[in-house]
Structures are given as structure tokens and as C-alpha cells.
Amino acid sequence: MSLQAMDSSHVALVSLKLEVGLFDTYRCDRTINLGLSLANMSKALKCANNDDTCMLKYEENEGDSIIFTFADPKRDKTQDVTVKMMDIDSEHLGIPEQDYAVVCEMPAGEFQKTCKDLSTFSDSLNITATKAGIVFTGKGDIGSSVVTYSPSSNTDDESEAVTLEVKEPVNVNFSIKYMNQFTKATALSDRVRLSLCNDVPVVVEYPIEENGFLRFYLAPKIDDEENME
């Protein structure tokens, strides 16, 4: 199951992929596009308890709605929520797999805290990555803040390590408002992978289980000085 959407300002793109292996049972007769309003879907999902199992069903000939079935195994209770679909007419942008100059993996919570700290100083985030480490800078009117991560030397705790693969040094600027929105997905996984390259959108990826992922693409900000040609 995959989902792709661009935000209204065309600045960020979200791409979600849920592999077949993630589901207990998965049956799909052919490739179809389902258009759902996220607001309505979250209303439907609120009907479920935390321990329930959820089943999504869509019948092609039977109308234009998706059925969510929540089953509570302990109480033998099932709940069927039907949500009407939306007609979303948008193209799927093909994003080619690219070789990024810098790939950095770090604990998701760390990244979230860094972004939150830096957002108090500035509305743009500068990421500079070299072989020595990755540096997050936020400079603003009231002051600035610089956070540096060097690749962890001790690999005692796998999930706490910061790994860095650098093919060439990278320096990019981003809008921190969007980064903060992305870090809301921290609950999904322990690690986050940042792929950077000069003048190319950054990929913030939260892996889901084995092969699924939630990826955010954010376009870099144009520097004022560079553009004054």
C-alpha cells in the first residue's frame, strides 16, 4: 500500500509505503487508487481501541466507500465503520532513487529534540555534513544554536548510535517549520535516516518494520546571495 502527497505550497512531499509483509492477511486483486480524506479516516480510526485488530475492505462494485472493521478479541465485539471515498485526481510523481552524498542515521528522538531546539532561534535550518560529523545550525535575531554530532565510536547500543556515510561534504538550508512537522513521526520508529545532497531535496525516512517506510522529501531553501545574479 503506498501513498504520496505534496503539501499545498509544493515544498514538501510525503511518501508512505506499507509492505505486504506488515499485514496479517493481505489480498489485492488489482492495482487501484483509493482516495480518502485523512480527517475522515482519523475519525474512523478513533473508534478503535488500542488492542483491536483492524481490517480494511474495499469492494469495487459495491459503491464508493471503504469499510474499516475493528475486532476486539477479548470481548468478541466487532465494529464496522464505512467511510465514503473522495475523488482525488492527482498524478503520482515518480521520484527516482538517487545516490545521496551523505546518509546519516540517528535516533529519532534526538533529531526531534534538535529540530525543536533550533526552531526557537531561527526559521531556517542549516545542515552541514562532513566526514568529521554532521552539524545543525540555526541562526536568528536573538541568537544562534549549533548542534554537532560525530559518528559514534562505541557501538554498545545499536539504536543510540549515529552513523554517517559521507561521499562529499554537503551544505543545505531548510525551512524548520516543515522539519518539525516531519518529526511528528518519531513515534513510528527508533531511528531516522537523513539523506542529503547539495541542491537536492533532503529525504527524512522513518523505517516501518522490515521494508515499509514513511519518507518525507523537503526542498532546500534558496540562499539569498546565490540568487542575486
Add this chain to the structure above:
Amino acid sequence: MALWVDKYRPKELIGKDGVDFHLEQANHLKFLSGDCMPHLLFCGPSGAGKKTRIKCLLRELYGVGVDKTQLIMKPFTTPSNRKLEIQTVSSNYHVEMTPSDVGIYDRVVVQDLVKEMAQTSQIEASSQKSFKVVVLCEADSLTRDAQHGLRRTMEKYANNCKIILCCESLSRIIEPLQSRCIIINVPAPTDEEMTSVLMKVIQKEKLEMPQNILQKIVEKSEGNLRRAILMTEAIKMENENGISTNAQIPVPEWEIYLQETARLILQKQTSEVLLKVRERLYEVLSRLIPPNIILKVRIVITASLKSKFNFQKLLEHLLPSCPESIVREVVSEAACSEHRLVMGQKAIYHLEKFVSSFMDIYLTNASKPK
């Protein structure tokens, strides 16, 4: 069940499905749509084909993907911490919005939203062009502040974000903005061009229409092709069996309504009539007729009713020259109200102000000894 206006809208600049008139201009537009596209300013009267050409141009640039649009409400915060939303139409490649929808806060829209889009480069550079396109409609209703805010953005981020402005008259666009764009004047089609387009539509719809009705439609629409096609469709709807040579061309109901309102004002000038007029104005406003058109229609009707002219000529700026001395005062009152309409928030105040000051002028004139 699409309206004929949309069904037969040209989808490309030149070619089988291309625009029908101003062909030379269409050729020039095709040249412009390359990597060095400048900022553009389309201007021309209503119904001449500006939006159609903008859409065709976007299709040239980005392909058919621009047609897949979504209506999104974008929120933004004003300096007084009020949260508002503006409606935008966007596809994967471009964003179209009307900043004057939010009235006096269009400066915030221009400075925040447009700047945000202009500052970030393209998400997917390989499948899209190297620049984004933002289309701003009704650019002549932008306040001065918004226009000044726009010029810096246009200059700085010209490589990344091309702005296409669409307006009816150049006079309300400030000089610095005009110099930053290439101005594309889309004049109204001539009567012959309109007739040939209408004939094409009629042929495709397999409709029979006598020649004099066609002529009447072309005359009545006054160079507004959109109105002509809508009228044709309306006639066809009314006369299902066939259009005789005496068929009546349907006049928009609101025009008739306004004529009656104007007659009411001229008959009696008291506060009861004022209240009744207020109700009628609310009716018209609630049907989304723009307030400045109501004002224009009304001044022309009241002036022509007074001077007993043939009031076929609605919506004209120049009042027919009239020996009445009060016409000058009426026009200056109307100009004042129109100005306030743009600056203020609620149209009904200014429309009613015009009506009451008109009544006042009329009464004082009538009671003056001849």
C-alpha cells in the same frame, strides 16, 4: 454535464484544438514557454480568453498533469493573530490563487504564502521544470501594499518561481510590477471572430440557429465571448424544440432585478424605500454578484432612466451626456463609494451609502425651483 464554455475551451495554443483568435499572439506565447520564461501579465476585458491562454501555456510547459487540480484551503495568520484561509487551486506543478479574496489581508498572503513557495526550489527537479508557477488572478484588485510586497519577491526569486498575473485593466497595477513582467494584452474578440467561434460551437452541438439570433447574441455580449457562449446555451435550454427567429435572448435575472430596484429609487425617496432597497441589495449580494458591478449597473440605469435614454447600454463607464446638473454629483458620489468598496470589508454599507446620497441629491434637485 459540463457547460459549453468549459467543453469547448481550447486546450492548446496552436493546433487542432487551439485558440481561435489572436493567433499571432498564441505563436509568441508558445515561444515564451521555455526555460527562460519571464514573469507574465495578462490583461484584457472579461471573457476575452486570458485564463484560457494561461491554462494552455501551463499545459505547454508541464503537460496534461496541470489539469488534475485540487481545491485546497490554505491557512495563514494575519499580524493581528487572526487565522484565515484562502482557497487555492493547485496541481502538482502550479498553484493558482486570488489574493484579493481575503480583502485587506492580501499583503500577508503575498508576503507569506507566495514568498514561501518562491523560496524553496522544486521538490522533484527531474520530472518537473526548474521553476514553479504561481498564477495570481484578479491582480488589479490587489492593494498597493500587496503589489509592493510582490515586486521584491518577483525580483529575487525569478529563477525559481515564475509569477503569472491576470487582470482586467493595467491602470491598477503599479509601474514597478508592470516593468518586471512581459505584458500580454488579450483584447476582446471582434464580432466576426465571435460569430465564427459561436458557429463552431453550434455545429458541434448540432444545433439549428437562425442568423439573426446569432447576430443578436453577438451584439448583446459586447465582446465577452464567455457571455456569448453562455447565452447560446441558455437559449437552447429555453427553446428545446427549436429556435425560431423571434426567440428572446434571456437577460440575466439580476440585471432585471437591479433595473426594478433603480426604478424604485427614482419613484420615491424615503427611508422605507431605503430599507426595501437594502433587502434587495442583500438578495443580489448573496448571489455573489460583485458589488462594483452592482454600482456600475445602477448608476447607468438611474442616469438613463432619468434622461429617458434607451438602457440597452448597461455596464458602461461613461454616462451619456445629460443636461441634468446632478449627474456630476451622482458620478462623484459613485466614484467615492466604489473607492470605499475596495478599501472596506462590507459592501452593503457602501452601496447603501450611495443609494441614500443619491436620494438626497435627487430630492434637493427636485425641490429646487426650476
